[in-house]
Amino acid sequence: MSISVRNDLVLENLPLVGYLVSDLCSRATHLSREDLASVGAIALIQAADAFDPELGVPFGAYARRRIVGALADDMRSADWASRGTRRRIRELQGVRESLTASLGRAPSVDELAATLGVDRSSVASTLEDADRSVTSLDGGGEDTATLMDVLASHEISPEDALLVEERTHFLRHAVACLPERMAFIVTQIYFEDRSVKDIAAELGLTHSAVSQQRAEAMRLLRDGIESHYAAETVIDEVPQHSRVARRRRDDYLAALAARAVGGATRAAAVATEQVDAVVALGREAGAVASVAARRAGAAAAAARWQAEAVVAPVEKVLA
Incomplete structure (x- = not known):
């Protein structure tokens, strides 16, 4: 067969691909029409290459069988279920329909298991497989929310990653500023995953002494x-949780402040404080403006009264 004849066969039967793909997509809405059309077109070209007119088989019937087979192979390769799973689902659905017709109600799992001759867990697993559905992540129309829009993401956002990094960085600074023995104990317990017993033996202390430290x-x-994440106006109001001397605590806070300055959350607290200050100034300015407006209104009223007092006698004389 010449290339021109083959091309003519492909062009004449190309609508057959569209018909078969449309029929398939009407029964399985989750399928991609474009992908199936590509598979069908390739199958049509391959059918034209392998077609032998001397066999007496019409090309349309031959191409139809080849296209349907290619579409089935493509769907089967992308299917989450194996052939055995699909067979069990069909058998279960057939038995369920028969029992529903004979019992006049939906059969139970135990009744299905007894009819099929399998255990209850196998029937329950097959029912779960039968209830599964496949949908596109980015399907839907312009006004329809897609599955991608409602799926929860387990990945940390850039904002949360920044906050986690900042807090971890600050925490390491806070541990480093602790007194030497306290810093060693915290580092060994929480960063090196050592037990209190081992640390006590290394330092020559009792278990309770290490726990107290x-x-x-x-x-x-x-x-x-x-103290670090509190706003400037409330730092002095932060309660003291430690039991060390006040001076020793202040020295620790000063050393920590010198090593860990700023940060996103600290900046947010400062920004909040600044916004509150601006709002307070705005309220104060509004109050001043209100008083000034009232005074200006009173002055304008007095001016109008004085003008009327001067104009009235003149109008009376002219009259």
């Missing part, structure tokens, strides 16, 4: 974190 370090860390 760890607890006091946690309280100091809490003081440092709350």
